[in-house]
Every structure is written in structure tokens, then in C-alpha cells.
Amino acid sequence: MRSIKILVLALISIIVLSACGTSNNNGDGDGNGNGDGDTYKIGTSVIVEHPSLDNALKGFKKALEDAGLNVEYDDKNAQGDQNNLGPINDAFVADDVDLIFANSTPAALSALEATKDAKDIPVLFTSVTDAVDAGIVEAMDKPGENITGVVDLHPDAIKETVNFIDKYFPNSTVGLLYNSGEANSVTQIEAVLAAGEGTSLTFKERTVGNSSEVQQAANSLVNEIDLFYIVTDNMVVSALDSVVGVANDQDIPLVVGEPDSVAKGGFATFGIDYFTIGYRTGEMAVEILKDGKKPNEINVEYPPEIQLFINKEAAEEQGIEWNADWDEDAQFIETATE
Structure with a gap:
């Protein structure tokens, strides 16, 4: 009898563990990445390496770190060639990342194109001078269905x-x-x-x-x-x-x-301070990944000062x-x- 009881308990444990394993990497089972212990996949793309863009990326990552999110980053650099951005962002979509961080205008345009049939992947941009004129969003207060962010040019x-x-x-x-x-x-x-x-x-x-x-x-x-x-x-x-x-x-x-x-x-x-605009973009990422907001619920923002x-x-x-x-x-x- 004792061995039967042990067997029953073992079966119950297996069932419970299996049930826990069906809730995807988002922890809460809703597919939106809102669980406290989740690990998120974020693809970051940049047109070229230089200090301002580097600091924007550092600020972005620091905001997610401060919010306590566990993130696996796939950092990609187009090495100054816009033709490299398409394959980079297509790979992010194929990998089904939880979010794309597009650092520069060319990176944002490429990410928007790559996700046109994958609107469930949010895109956040920064280091973009004029998101409206570039065709990334319709207006500062009308972000795209799956894209928003912080521009890098203060109006003055x-x-x-x-x-x-x-x-x-x-x-x-x-x-x-x-x-x-x-x-x-x-x-x-x-x-x-x-x-x-x-x-x-x-x-x-x-x-x-x-x-x-x-x-x-x-x-x-x-x-x-x-x-x-x-x-x-x-x-x-x-x-x-x-x-x-x-x-x-x-x-x-x-x-x-x-x-x-x-x-x-x-x-x-x-x-402006590029770390600051990157950090604010990271806060937007937290709102999306942790709090369940949609990009079109967050207006595009200017630098503060x-x-x-x-x-x-x-x-x-x-x-x-x-x-x-x-x-x-x-x-x-x-x-x-x-």
C-alpha cells in the first residue's frame, strides 16, 4: 500500500508540474508577458555605433533593469548600411521576440516594415528626429498600431x-x-x-x-x-x-x-541627454511588457528639455x-x- 501511495503522489506531482508548464514564458498564461518571473526576449537594432546611440541603448536597458524585468537581448548593428536592417528585423520577427527596440530612424522604419504582418510584436523607437515626417507615425498623439517611442529632437x-x-x-x-x-x-x-x-x-x-x-x-x-x-x-x-x-x-x-x-x-x-530618452523609451517598454499597455495607447514624446x-x-x-x-x-x- 505504501508503494501505491508513493506512486499516486508522484503522478499528482507530474500533473501539477505539467499544468504549470503550459502557461508560456509570460508567467500569467495570457500570452502578454505580464508575469513577475518571466524572461522577455527583446531585439535591439541600430544603424551604426556612436556614443549617442550607445547611450540611448544603455538608458533603455537601465529602465528595464530598474523595473526588475528579466530580459534576454539580441543586439544587432547594421554597421552603417541600411540594407542590413531588413534581415536583422526579419530575424527578430522570425524569433517571435517580445519587443523590438529600434534605435535611429532607419532602424525604426525597417522594424515597422518587418512587423506589418506581425502587429502583435510591439516596436519602440528612439533617436528618431521626426517620426511624423519620416512616416513612422501619423502624429505625435497618434502612434501606430504597434509602434511608438521618443524622438531625439527637442522642438527648440x-x-x-x-x-x-x-x-x-x-x-x-x-x-x-x-x-x-x-x-x-x-x-x-x-x-x-x-x-x-x-x-x-x-x-x-x-x-x-x-x-x-x-x-x-x-x-x-x-x-x-x-x-x-x-x-x-x-x-x-x-x-x-x-x-x-x-x-x-x-x-x-x-x-x-x-x-x-x-x-x-x-x-x-x-x-539633449540620449541616456534620458533611451531610459524613457525603456519605461514605455515596461508599460507594454509588464502592465499590458498597447503601443497605440502611448503617445510619441519629445525630450524633456x-x-x-x-x-x-x-x-x-x-x-x-x-x-x-x-x-x-x-x-x-x-x-x-x-
């Missing part, structure tokens, strides 16, 4: 930067260097030119097709400009060291689009005469050492 950032240049470097010819194949860059250049109307500034443009062309394009502007203004173009920023070298050698002020480029040797920017950042060392390297106003107005960043 370019205007404030152009006004800064006009105030402290009046009558300058400003060199604009960008990739015309990148939608976010074209949007920013158009905004720069619009902000420059009515100022004392004039503008000279050069476009590049890959990062190896950046230094040559910068050198081609040396005799035509008084100042460089590099927006948050992923291709140019990935090769910013070459522009910094030209600016330093030729005593040309280098105004940039975000603080990480200031830390790489740019002189000044009215910019902008700040004037200045690199004193870069100012000296680029032959810039110091203005006492900057001591009161700016947050100072030192050039990062490798």
Missing part, C-alpha cells in the same frame, strides 16, 4: 543653436555636412535653413554617401566657411573625429547636435575667443579620453 534645439551661432559668430558662413540619404538628417538641415532665415548667417552644404567621405567633405569646405554645424547625422557623427581634426587644424569652430559629440571634441550644442553644452578645451583648440556669458549659461563637458 535647432532654433536655439542657430540663434547661438548668429549671436556669437555673426555674419558667418556655416558649413553643413550630412548624408542626404538619411531622412532625419534632411529634416534637420531643412530646419537649420529655416531657422537661419532673417539672421546674418549663410550656409554651405556638403553631402556624403559613407563615413569614409566625411574627412574629404570637411576639407572641401575649409576655404568657404567660418564655422561647422554638424547635426545628428548618424553617418557623419560616426566619423566625427575626422571633422574635429579638420576644425582643430584650421581653427574653425565646430558646433554639433548633441552632448556626446561635444565630448568627442565639438565646441558647443543645445542638446535642452541645455547649452560647451567644451572649453575644444574652444581653445579651435581658436575661439571666450565669451563671459558662457560661464553662466553653459554646462561644461570635457573631451573624453580613450
Whole structure:
């Protein structure tokens, strides 16, 4: 009899364990990833590696860590080639990830295309300049069925930067260097030119097709400009060291689009903290994965604020005469050492 009782108990244990095992990796059995002990699969894609995008990814992951979520990440880098993004995001869909984090405009557009027949996979983006103009969402308050996120351009950032240049470097010819194949860059250049109307500034443009062309394009502007203004173009920023070298050698002020480029040797920017926008995007991921929200229930957001950042060392390297106003107005960043 004792052996029969043991056998019965063993069978009961097997049945109970089997029942527990049928509730999928979401822990609560509803398929929505809301269980406390779940492990989530998140695919992250980025167009190219550079400090701003790296910090956005760090912020995103930190938000999920702070929320106590267990996450397995599949981090993919397109190495500057938009053609690589399609296979990356198609693989995420094939792997049935719980969420895609698209870091940059090309990555977001690719993720949106890859999930057009897989709307159950939410997509969150950041480091996107204009999600509406790029066709990612209809409006800031009308996110897509399965996509939303945080843009990286504060509405006043370019205007404030152009006004800064006009105030402290009046009558300058400003060199604009960008990739015309990148939608976010074209949007920013158009905004720069619009902000420059009515100022004392004039503008000279050069476009590049890959990062190896950046230094040559910068050198081609040396005799035509008084100042460089590099927006948050992923291709140019990935090769910013070459522009910094030209600016330093030729005593040309280098105004940039975000603080990480200031830390790489740019002189000044009215910019945002990419870790912060990545973190906010991570909080959105928590709302979706843990709280059960849908992307179309979360509006696209702007960065919370902008700040004037200045690199004193870069100012000296680029032959810039110091203005006492900057001591009161700016947050100072030192050039990062490798």
C-alpha cells in the first residue's frame, strides 16, 4: 500500500508540474508577458555605433533593469548600411521576440516594415528626429498600431543653436555636412535653413554617401566657411573625429547636435541627454511588457528639455575667443579620453 501511495503522489506531482508548464514564458498564461518571473526576449537594432546611440541603448536597458524585468537581448548593428536592417528585423520577427527596440530612424522604419504582418510584436523607437515626417507615425498623439517611442529632437534645439551661432559668430558662413540619404538628417538641415532665415548667417552644404567621405567633405569646405554645424547625422557623427581634426587644424569652430559629440571634441550644442530618452523609451517598454499597455495607447514624446553644452578645451583648440556669458549659461563637458 505504501508503494501505491508513493506512486499516486508522484503522478499528482507530474500533473501539477505539467499544468504549470503550459502557461508560456509570460508567467500569467495570457500570452502578454505580464508575469513577475518571466524572461522577455527583446531585439535591439541600430544603424551604426556612436556614443549617442550607445547611450540611448544603455538608458533603455537601465529602465528595464530598474523595473526588475528579466530580459534576454539580441543586439544587432547594421554597421552603417541600411540594407542590413531588413534581415536583422526579419530575424527578430522570425524569433517571435517580445519587443523590438529600434534605435535611429532607419532602424525604426525597417522594424515597422518587418512587423506589418506581425502587429502583435510591439516596436519602440528612439533617436528618431521626426517620426511624423519620416512616416513612422501619423502624429505625435497618434502612434501606430504597434509602434511608438521618443524622438531625439527637442522642438527648440535647432532654433536655439542657430540663434547661438548668429549671436556669437555673426555674419558667418556655416558649413553643413550630412548624408542626404538619411531622412532625419534632411529634416534637420531643412530646419537649420529655416531657422537661419532673417539672421546674418549663410550656409554651405556638403553631402556624403559613407563615413569614409566625411574627412574629404570637411576639407572641401575649409576655404568657404567660418564655422561647422554638424547635426545628428548618424553617418557623419560616426566619423566625427575626422571633422574635429579638420576644425582643430584650421581653427574653425565646430558646433554639433548633441552632448556626446561635444565630448568627442565639438565646441558647443543645445542638446539633449540620449541616456534620458533611451531610459524613457525603456519605461514605455515596461508599460507594454509588464502592465499590458498597447503601443497605440502611448503617445510619441519629445525630450524633456535642452541645455547649452560647451567644451572649453575644444574652444581653445579651435581658436575661439571666450565669451563671459558662457560661464553662466553653459554646462561644461570635457573631451573624453580613450
